[in-house]
Amino acid sequence: MSDTSPTTGIPSAPRPSWLQTLRIYLEPASLRMLTLGFSAGLPLLLVLGTLSFRLREAGIDRSTIGYLSWVGLAYGFKWVWAPLVDRMPLPLLTRWLGRRRSWLLLSQLVVVAGLVGMALADPREMLGPIVWCALAVAFGSATQDIALDAFRIESADARYQAALAASYQTGYRLAMIWAGAGVLWIAARAEVAPAVGQAVAGYQNGAWQAAYLAMAASMAVGIVTVLFSREPAQLALPPARNAAEWIKGAVIDPFADFLGRYGWHAALILALIAVYRISDVVMGIMANPFYVDMGYTKDEVAAVTKIYGVVMTLVGAFVGGVLSVRFGVMRILMLGALLSAGSNLLFAWLAGHGHDVTALIAVVSADNLASGIASAAFIAYLSSLTNVSYSATQYALFSSLMLLLPKFLAGFSGRYVDLFGYAHFFTATALLGLPVLALVWLASRVQAPANEQR
Numbered sequence: 001m002s003d004t005s006p007t008t009g010i011p012s013a014p015r016p017s018w019l020q021t022l023r024i025y026l027e028p029a030s031l032r033m034l035t036l037g038f039s040a041g042l043p044l045l046l047v048l049g050t051l052s053f054r055l056r057e058a059g060i061d062r063s064t065i066g067y068l069s070w071v072g073l074a075y076g077f078k079w080v081w082a083p084l085v086d087r088m089p090l091p092l093l094t095r096w097l098g099r100r101r102s103w104l105l106l107s108q109l110v111v112v113a114g115l116v117g118m119a120l121a122d123p124r125e126m127l128g129p130i131v132w133c134a135l136a137v138a139f140g141s142a143t144q145d146i147a148l149d150a151f152r153i154e155s156a157d158a159r160y161q162a163a164l165a166a167s168y169q170t171g172y173r174l175a176m177i178w179a180g181a182g183v184l185w186i187a188a189r190a191e192v193a194p195a196v197g198q199a200v201a202g203y204q205n206g207a208w209q210a211a212y213l214a215m216a217a218s219m220a221v222g223i224v225t226v227l228f229s230r231e232p233a234q235l236a237l238p239p240a241r242n243a244a245e246w247i248k249g250a251v252i253d254p255f256a257d258f259l260g261r262y263g264w265h266a267a268l269i270l271a272l273i274a275v276y277r278i279s280d281v282v283m284g285i286m287a288n289p290f291y292v293d294m295g296y297t298k299d300e301v302a303a304v305t306k307i308y309g310v311v312m313t314l315v316g317a318f319v320g321g322v323l324s325v326r327f328g329v330m331r332i333l334m335l336g337a338l339l340s341a342g343s344n345l346l347f348a349w350l351a352g353h354g355h356d357v358t359a360l361i362a363v364v365s366a367d368n369l370a371s372g373i374a375s376a377a378f379i380a381y382l383s384s385l386t387n388v389s390y391s392a393t394q395y396a397l398f399s400s401l402m403l404l405l406p407k408f409l410a411g412f413s414g415r416y417v418d419l420f421g422y423a424h425f426f427t428a429t430a431l432l433g434l435p436v437l438a439l440v441w442l443a444s445r446v447q448a449p450a451n452e453q454r
Contacts, residue, residue, distance in 0.1 A: 037171025039222020066414025082396030098231030110140030166321025316372020336374025341433025
């Protein structure tokens with residue numbers, strides 16, 4: 001029996017069976033998003049979480065580490081150059097690969113170059129080179145996100161976006177295992193043992209150099225996928241007769257389209273996007289310095305936070321994708337918001353509990369399960385808001401807004417910890433999630449204009 005829409009009274013499509021739902025993950029589009037998600041997820045930790053571990057081990061103070069997290073603001077401003085990625089062809093590359101794949105390949109090569117630079121820099125001697133290279137990685141990674149989001153949205157219609165989002169998240173989190181656990185494991189294995197009678201070796205830049213070079217080589221996964229993928233079908237773009245007309249079509253029209261479709265509800269939607277992940281993002285910057293200060297070794301952090309935790313995120317992303325298809329995105333968006341804020345309280349408890357690997361496994365697993373559910377539902381929600389005619393620019397606006405305020409606040413996280421301690425900090429990040437619940441409820445009353453959205 002078909003369901004009937006409570007708002008229109010028109011019978012909707014029959015709900016798919018569980019088997020039909022699960023088969024979506026074997027579709028070619030889903031498999032491509034798995035490997036491209038890996039390419040997207042690899043750089044993020046290397047300029048934020050893993051880098052903060054490296055810097056803290058090198059003796060950099062927490063306040064400086066917090067301020068350096070502002071490198072991640074590149075992700076928050078990617079909407080500025082998104083119109084170029086959406087509309088501007090690249091010489092030679094676009095003719096060879098198409099509009100989306102050419103930008104993907106260029107951005108991936110920028111990431112590789114930046115990671116090599118970070119590998120060769122030593123933060124103990126001078127922070128400048130490693131910061132500039134991290135900025136290059138963040139810029140390349142953000143550009144890759146713009147092109148990849150458009151590639152994903154244009155690869156399937158709206159009802160499959162939650163499944164593609166889950167596949168993307170799976171690849172993304174697998175990359176985070178490699179960029180988190182893998183880089184720590186490589187760095188630990190590459191350390192030179194002290195000679196007999198010498199003190200235990202501290203920070204070793206050569207070990208981190210080997211680890212970051214391995215991460216640069218791992219970007220080959222995404223590069224190969226881009227080269228052998230098919231360019232998605234795109235709407236023909238009308239030729240611009242002058243610069244003003246190009247700017248109107250590339251910059252003004254995408255934003256005017258969104259405002260025109262949602263009216264005053266656009267402010268509510270943008271407010272929700274701006275704060276939905278605030279608890280996770282603000283807390284995440286201090287997570288690795290917390291592990292170092294609590295006495296956890298590289299191998300413990302790699303095994304627990306970067307493997308157990310990320311596996312739980314994969315489970316959460318899979319569950320979030322399936323439940324979003326089955327029960328609707330907004331219900332799972334509310335569930336994800338509630339779980340994400342509540343899980344930060346577990347870190348506050350861990351701060352007072354002390355060094356305990358078993359407790360760390362439980363806390364990290366719960367936190368990452370919540371994060372996976374929230375992320376899959378949130379990506380599907382953002383995708384549902386876009387008009388395919390402006391997919392790259394509109395999605396870049398949404399995903400940039402998602403990070404802008406959280407990343408800015410996260411820059412002060414080290415200073416906050418220095419003043420009040422880790423337990424107080426984690427509790428405060430949980431409280432930041434309370435307004436999100438009200439915004440999700442209000443946004444659930446806003447119906448997308450489906451006839452104009454696709």
